[in-house]
Every structure is written in C-alpha cells, then in structure tokens.
Amino acid sequence: MSAFSRPPPRLVDAGLPTYGRFTAAPRDVNLLDARLGRLPRALRSVRLKRWQAVQIVSEQLFLHVALFDARWLSMLQVRLFDRVRARQVAHERILRPGAFRVPTALDDSVAAYRDRRSKLTFENHVADGRIDVTFDVPARRDVAALAGTLTIDTRPATHHVACMPLSNGGAMYAHKGMFPVSGTLRFGAHAISLDASEALALLDQQLGTYPYVMEWDWATAAARGTAGEPLGFNLTRNQGSDPERYNECCVFQGERVAALPPVQFTRERRGGAEQWRIRDREGRVALSFVPQVAHGVPVDAWLVESRYDGPLGTFTGYLAPEGHPRIEVNDWFGMAERFWLRC
Numbered sequence: 001m002s003a004f005s006r007p008p009p010r011l012v013d014a015g016l017p018t019y020g021r022f023t024a025a026p027r028d029v030n031l032l033d034a035r036l037g038r039l040p041r042a043l044r045s046v047r048l049k050r051w052q053a054v055q056i057v058s059e060q061l062f063l064h065v066a067l068f069d070a071r072w073l074s075m076l077q078v079r080l081f082d083r084v085r086a087r088q089v090a091h092e093r094i095l096r097p098g099a100f101r102v103p104t105a106l107d108d109s110v111a112a113y114r115d116r117r118s119k120l121t122f123e124n125h126v127a128d129g130r131i132d133v134t135f136d137v138p139a140r141r142d143v144a145a146l147a148g149t150l151t152i153d154t155r156p157a158t159h160h161v162a163c164m165p166l167s168n169g170g171a172m173y174a175h176k177g178m179f180p181v182s183g184t185l186r187f188g189a190h191a192i193s194l195d196a197s198e199a200l201a202l203l204d205q206q207l208g209t210y211p212y213v214m215e216w217d218w219a220t221a222a223a224r225g226t227a228g229e230p231l232g233f234n235l236t237r238n239q240g241s242d243p244e245r246y247n248e249c250c251v252f253q254g255e256r257v258a259a260l261p262p263v264q265f266t267r268e269r270r271g272g273a274e275q276w277r278i279r280d281r282e283g284r285v286a287l288s289f290v291p292q293v294a295h296g297v298p299v300d301a302w303l304v305e306s307r308y309d310g311p312l313g314t315f316t317g318y319l320a321p322e323g324h325p326r327i328e329v330n331d332w333f334g335m336a337e338r339f340w341l342r343c
C-alpha cells in the first residue's frame with residue numbers, strides 16, 4: 001500500500017495524475033487535465049462523472065444526502081432512517097442531464113440543485129473548517145417531508161484523499177473523511193437536533209473518468225467507542241487497476257485516519273436473510289453486514305441503465321490497520337452499496 005503523503009499543488013502535471021493517498025486535497029484538483037487515450041479535453045469532460053454526498057450517523061438516525069452527476073444521468077437523494085421509530089423516509093429523483101454540476105474541489109465551492117420539488121445545497125469551505133448542508137423536500141403521496149440545516153466541522157485531521165488509476169486508463173479522485181456535525185432536522189411532524197459531541201458525518205466526494213460501464217461495492221459506518229471517541233470506516237471495491245498500491249479503504253479513529261488494504265465483497269443467504277462479507281487477503285479486514293432496511297433505485301432508459309442496491313444495516317467484526325490497534329466493530333450502523341451503471 002502507498003503511504004500517506006502531503007498533497008501536490010496540482011493533482012495532474014503534464015497530463016499525468018499523481019497517484020497515492022494524501023492528508024488533504026491538492027489546491028488544484030485538475031483531473032480533467034489527465035490524459036485519457038487520445039481524447040481531447042472536451043470529450044474527457046463528457047466522461048467525467050462526479051458526486052458529493054454525506055452520511056450522518058447518530059443514535060437516533062441515519063441520513064444520506066447526495067448529488068450524483070454522471071453526465072447522462074443526474075440524481076438527487078435525500079434519505080433518512082429514524083432508528084428510534086424504525087421508519088424510513090426516502091426522496092430520490094432522476095433529473096435531466098446537466099441539471100447541476102458538482103465542483104472538483106471542496107473549498108469556496110457550491111454543489112446545488114433547486115426547483116419547486118426539491119432543494120439540496122452543499123456549501124464547501126473546507127479551508128475555513130466547515131461544509132454547510134441544507135435541504136428541503138416537501139411531502140409527496142405517502143412520503144413525509146424532509147428538511148435540514150447542518151454544519152460539518154472539517155477541522156479534524158481525519159481527511160483521506162486518494163487518486164487512483166482506473167482499468168480503462170482513466171483516473172479517479174476521492175475525498176473521504178469523518179467529522180463532527182451539528183444542526184437540525186425535520187421529517188413529518190418530528191424534529192431532531194444533532195449535537196457535534198455525538199453525531200458524526202461521513203464525507204464522500206468523488207470524480208473520475210470511469211469506463212462506460214462502471215460498478216463498485218461500498219460500505220461505510222460510524223459509531224462512538226466506549227470512551228466516546230469517534231470511529232468509522234470507508235471500504236470500497238472499485239475499478240482501480242492497481243488496488244494493492246492505490247485504494248480508498250481506510251479507518252477513522254479519533255482525529256486519526258489509517259490506511260486499509262483492498263477488500264472484496266461476497267454475499268450469501270441464510271434462511272432467507274442476506275449477509276454481506278467484507279474481507280482482505282491479509283486478515284486486516286473482517287466484517288459482516290446484515291441489511292435491515294432494503295433500498296433500490298433501478299433505471300432503464302435506453303442508453304442509460306442503472307442497478308442500485310443501497311441497504312442500511314449493522315456491521316460486526318474487526319479492522320486492523322497496520323501500525324494501529326485493532327478496532328472491534330460491534331453492531332455499527334451504516335450503509336452499503338452494490339452499484340452498476342451503463343452511462
């Protein structure tokens with residue numbers, strides 16, 4: 001595995017990306033400057049897919065908000081699971097291509113979509129130590145309204161930034177992190193206040209010149225340890241061409257982040273119930289995921305086809321990053337994805 005290093009001033013220099021894991025984002029995330037065969041920049045721009053998302057975990061709830069821009073497919077997601085009442089409220093919309101643009105960097109930038117039916121905004125000010133998230137989605141049919149105003153404190157050094165080569169000769173860039181979050185949420189007749197001493201935000205920003213058919217497995221969760229310390233992880237099996245050296249798997253502990261090796265996902269059914277297993281070859285990652293809240297968003301629109309499975313549930317097992325104490329994972333609540341997109 002590649003070690004963490006300081007970020008380069010520019011992610012791409014003379015057409016070549018700087019691959020590796022970084023402690024922060026480069027000042028210039030110029031991924032479109034990276035070569036992709038003989039494609040000119042305009043066509044590379046067409047291939048560049050990008051998204052920004054945040055998962056919020058507390059004892060009361062799990063919240064997922066995202067803006068996903070695959071150029072020919074755009075999606076808005078605002079999804080909340082009330083852990084106390086065992087109730088899910090999900091608003092997801094397939095939008096026209098170009099409905100919004102997700103920025104390449106998380107400093108002095110905005111990712112936003114707004115119309116009469118939905119509003120979701122990420123105001124990114126990572127250099128100043130915060131990301132502000134606001135959303136407001138009215139009720140529809142039997143789905144309750146959802147609204148919120150959140151402030152994510154990005155000052156802790158729990159940023160995991162990675163750049164990786166893809167199997168099609170392209171490159172992908174990912175900015176992950178785990179941070180305290182505060183704010184207020186409203187869903188239906190209920191209101192919840194989030195306190196930064198308890199609630200945790202998992203950041204997920206990504207962009208890449210992915211293949212025409214892109215796919216991945218992904219899992220993330222967070223919890224408070226016995227002494228109240230924040231704990232979390234990000235585990236992905238993607239289309240990287242050299243995952244042993246370059247991957248985005250990591251664990252967060254307090255104000256530290258540690259690298260993990262590449263992982264594989266397997267799924268099996270026992271007595272009608274599905275269980276996911278996440279393992280590496282070194283014995284450093286051994287997790288089981290039990291889905292509790294099923295969720296899928298199928299799309300079939302001629303040139304564009306998507307198969308999305310994103311259940312919520314609990315993780316159990318352990319994580320053993322090299323050079324760090326082993327972390328026991330005992331029923332951490334989180335999210336997993338199995339995703340396939342032709343776009």
